[in-house]
Amino acid sequence: MNDNRPNILFIMSDDHAAHAMSCYGSRINRTPQLDRIANDGMRFDNCFCTNSICTPSRAGILTGTYNHVNGVTTLATPMDNRLTTYPKLLREQGYQTAIFGKWHLGIGPQHCPTGFDDWAVLPGQGFYHNPEFIFKGPDGGSRRTIPGYVTDLITDMTMSWMDKRDPEKPFCLMCHHKAPHRPWYPDEKHDAMYLNETIPEPPTLQDDYANRAAAAAEAHMRVGVHMNPLDIKADIPNNMPEAELRSWAYQRYIKDYLRVVASIDDNVGRILDYLDENGLTDNTLIVYTSDQGFFLGDHGWYDKRFMYEESLRMPLIMRYPREIRPGTINKDIVLNIDFAPLFLDLAGVPVPTEIQGSSFRALLQGSPPDDWRRAMYYRYWMHGDQCHNTTAHYGIRTLRHKLIYYYADALDQPGTTARPMTPEWELFDLEKDPCEMNNVINDPAYRQTVIELKTELHRLQDEVGDERYPLDTD
Numbered sequence: 192m193n194d195n196r197p198n199i200l201f202i203m204s205d206d207h208a209a210h211a212m213s214c215y216g217s218r219i220n221r222t223p224q225l226d227r228i229a230n231d232g233m234r235f236d237n238c239f240c241t242n243s244i245c246t247p248s249r250a251g252i253l254t255g256t257y258n259h260v261n262g263v264t265t266l267a268t269p270m271d272n273r274l275t276t277y278p279k280l281l282r283e284q285g286y287q288t289a290i291f292g293k294w295h296l297g298i299g300p301q302h303c304p305t306g307f308d309d310w311a312v313l314p315g316q317g318f319y320h321n322p323e324f325i326f327k328g329p330d331g332g333s334r335r336t337i338p339g340y341v342t343d344l345i346t347d348m349t350m351s352w353m354d355k356r357d358p359e360k361p362f363c364l365m366c367h368h369k370a371p372h373r374p375w376y377p378d379e380k381h382d383a384m385y386l387n388e389t390i391p392e393p394p395t396l397q398d399d400y401a402n403r404a405a406a407a408a409e410a411h412m413r414v415g416v417h418m419n420p421l422d423i424k425a426d427i428p429n430n431m432p433e434a435e436l437r438s439w440a441y442q443r444y445i446k447d448y449l450r451v452v453a454s455i456d457d458n459v460g461r462i463l464d465y466l467d468e469n470g471l472t473d474n475t476l477i478v479y480t481s482d483q484g485f486f487l488g489d490h491g492w493y494d495k496r497f498m499y500e501e502s503l504r505m506p507l508i509m510r511y512p513r514e515i516r517p518g519t520i521n522k523d524i525v526l527n528i529d530f531a532p533l534f535l536d537l538a539g540v541p542v543p544t545e546i547q548g549s550s551f552r553a554l555l556q557g558s559p560p561d562d563w564r565r566a567m568y569y570r571y572w573m574h575g576d577q578c579h580n581t582t583a584h585y586g587i588r589t590l591r592h593k594l595i596y597y598y599a600d601a602l603d604q605p606g607t608t609a610r611p612m613t614p615e616w617e618l619f620d621l622e623k624d625p626c627e628m629n630n631v632i633n634d635p636a637y638r639q640t641v642i643e644l645k646t647e648l649h650r651l652q653d654e655v656g657d658e659r660y661p662l663d664t665d
């Protein structure tokens with residue numbers, strides 16, 4: 192290939208938490224194929240999403256902008272497909288582009304994928320077994336059901352597209368898995384994993400939400416009591432004490448979650464082997480991430496949405512032999528909106544000024560700039576959503592602290608319910624309290640820290656052009 196620009200192979204799963212990957216020190220499973228990427232590349236320990244929920248995070252990744260800018264604030268705000276995205280910019284500069292798998296940014300002519308030479312995506316969440324796909328075509332594409340297991344099928348499509356591509360031109364290929372989104376349906380190959388094992392419980396499984404903002408106790412995300420029979424493939428017992436129910440339901444759902452993850456791991460291995468066999472390993476940036484994290488029984492929860500660590504953190508591992516030293520770990524703050532500018536930077540394509548994220552190419556190379564961000568801004572908009580009754584909030588995370596403001600107002604956003612609550616603040620010292628069990632907002636020892644963090648929060652809001660909630664007047 193005369194064109195020396197790198198290929199970009201971007202694998203993203205849905206709701207795969209970093210603490211279910213052995214390269215992140217998982218206590219509950221092994222992911223040998225994903226570990227190959229980390230061992231031969233870089234693991235990012237502080238990659239965060241700017242809004243921990245599917246559709247908004249995906250829009251942030253594609254556009255490189257915050258959700259108040261791209262308009263995709265909740266699950267009920269499909270993305271306008273006329274927006275500028277990194278695949279469009281790469282394609283304009285001669286890249287071959289394609290996406291296979293989960294899209295979840297809306298369907299139909301205004302919302303289907305654009306900027307791709309080829310695509311096949313699941314409608315909405317899609318199904319694990321014998322899924323229907325929408326294939327690229329006029330009027331938003333055409334539907335066809337494909338027999339098989341969804342993670343295998345998306346991988347098959349990814350590899351057969353690589354077979355068909357023009358080898359003289361670089362490619363940007365997105366392999367976006369539905370797995371491991373709930374409800375969890377493993378394939379036959381992994382169905383018997385963990386059958387006679389007890390999976391270790393997280394230390395905060397029996398969290399009672401004392402000394403936290405009311406939002407924690409009010410969320411309908413508790414393992415067992417707020418699940419439905421599809422989540423655990425059994426009826427929810429109505430006569431079991433809640434602590435016992437949490438432990439029982441945890442064992443049932445986490446095993447299916449990990450079985451579904453095992454299929455992702457196998458299929459990532461197939462792709463890595465394909466790159467090796469076709470001489471593509473050296474000139475391809477391979478990325479594995481998830482659209483956000485997930486609570487694996489942490490705080491007694493499943494799901495995400497909160498700014499707490501397990502939900503906020505995205506797993507991120509990257510291999511690119513030309514610029515990344517094998518086996519390296521980065522602890523700088525990287526965001527989902529940084530992916531677009533990084534990919535453009537590596538391809539030598541100018542980054543438009545509208546993009547709010549920053550290329551972290553210098554981090555790949557092991558030389559973070561002195562002025563790299565030391566704090567990130569987060570906002571969850573979907574107040575009082577019907578499934579999980581979560582509370583709208585925004586906040587700031589630094590390397591040491593996290594300040595959250597539950598402004599608790601739907602603000603007429605689509606997909607929300609007006610459910611008046613009193614706004615509340617939370618502050619966590621992540622060094623002393625990594626599990627975020629102890630809100631120290633009223634602790635006099637942190638008075639000065641609170642002042643500094645609020646100032647920085649409001650500065651970040653000004654910088655990204657978001658509006659402060661009217662009652663946040665400090």
Ligand code: CA
Binds near residue numbers: 206244245483
């Ligand atoms: Ca997701």
